[in-house]
Amino acid sequence: MPRIIYRHQPATRFIVSAIGDPGERQFFIQVKSADGINSVTLEKSQVIALTQRFEDLIRELRRGKLVSPADLSAVADVDDLPMELPIDEDFQVGIISITWENDLVVVNIQAISQDDDLILDDLDSGPDLLVATLKINQVKGFCERAKTIVSAGRPACPFCGLPIDPLGHLCPRANGYRR
Known part of the structure; x- marks a missing residue:
């Protein structure tokens, strides 16, 4: 089957969201532009890693003075609206790459x-690909929303760090007693 490449250049919306109860949530990235809308699923750990990489990128851009002070001080474009319906999963995320090109x-x-x-852009074969170009304030907004979405999950056990279900959990550090 030929490769499908979804292009959102520039993306007008780039958000992360989750559907379901804590512990059973499904995470999505939804991207929108004049060319359409796409939703892809990913793991919570991928959301956390992407957020960290975005923050690292912003830090490096600031340190290397590769972005104007006005762009760096721009207020984050936080999109708190829910995902747009219908939510159709285009694919499950495997690999994500981030680059800095032409101030985007x-x-x-x-x-x-x-x-x-590896991601092979513009080839006829390979896994489907979604390409989005974002401004710095969109990236900042994504990070703020991602932190809120991730922290809305199950709390971590103060003893072992594992997630605590509403009924508690069998804590390995407490010799299997329920916490």
């Missing part, structure tokens, strides 16, 4: 595959 952040999100090859 370019995010390449590749579908999960058996090979997990």
